[in-house]
Amino acid sequence: MMKKQVSAEIIAVGTELLLGQISNTNGQWLSKRLADYGVNVYHHSVVGDNLERVKQVFITAAKRSDIVLVTGGLGPTEDDMTRDAFQEIYGVDVVVDEPSIQKINSYFKNSKRKMTPNNRKQALIFNGSKVLPNHVGMAPGMAMETEGVTWIFMPGVPREMKQIAEEYAFPYIKEKYKLDRVIQSRMLRFVGIGESQLEHQLQSLIAVQTNPTIAPLASEGEVALRLTASASTSQAAKRLISETEKRILELVGDFFYGYDEENLEAKTVEMLANRKMKLAAAESLTGGMFTSKLVSVPGASQVVTGSVVCYSPEVKQSMVKVLPETIDRFGTVSKQCAEEMAENILSEFKADIGISFTGVAGPGESEGNPPGTVFIGISQKQKEAKVYSFQFNGNREAIRARTVKKGMELVYRLASNMI
8 A cells, every 4th residue: 555645855966066056946846846745855965976976875865765856967978877876776777768769869850960879878768667758858757666665867957857747757656656635835924023032922832733833944134934734635734824824923923024935125115115105215334235125126116216325424414414513423323323314315305214224334343333233213204213223243244134124124114004
């Protein structure tokens, strides 16, 4: 009897992946799609074009996984080791797949190019394997059963791999294992709360999690929760996730801003656009990073009127109209300077919201302030400006990135009527 819950492993073959010349997007895509079929992926491996190392990775995978999906190493050159490694381990013969060799011959004939002998290698398949046709490239995929393990071999070129997987590999796996479960995930994104605080406030839910599971994932200046549910149908899994999401948002909903691939700058632009609000920025510490983040979002022209990078005291005075006596008395890294910058950029650019950034990115102190000292000013029409002070840790790059994220959070909350 076939197991309904199966474990899978994904192996990517290619030295170019280890060298960082290309990213292993195949592994990410395969994991997401296998989850839709209820297949648990427990291991990812990347191995270079070395016969002995490829063999070792294959041997290890066969000991711990029901399904092993291999991408790459099926090309025509000597460094394409996938077939050779599998042959040496299991002693299987290779034969020429006639439809594939005919396709290769036709390609070279139609392009009026001479086919070199090594191109025949792409048409080789393991004797007894199931051919998974490649409609967008040369080398076909293969499905092979050995010693209780299902092996799926596919080219490393993403468009070829995806076509073979969707049309042939996934249906093959689903039929073989009689899969009746699906796995669905949803990301909930939060800002303004740290990972430890989020976990603390959700401890009552995390302590008893079973299905769905709750996994916190921290990133620069924000945190996400990945909810993963298993059920007999996609609808049932989504329903389980929605029920858990509702309980989570009852506890920490004030910090929630979006789902899955949504980002804070896009949500900020959306909120400002919905309220028909215009924003202008005066950036010292951040040097234009804040505005750059905003204008990377399509439609940002609806909400961003402009910005000034006012790094020096002279530019703060000439372009943003900060009073000389303010700088003389309080310095450029001060609440007072940030307040005037926000108020004046609002007025000069005729915006609805003015935001300012000043502080010390490091590595040394400035005006007696240590690295990480940050002031963010927020000004609105006919309202008193507010200045928020922070002390961020990290190197120069991290401090500036966290400042931008915090500024984005403040504007998002303002546009959402949260502050």
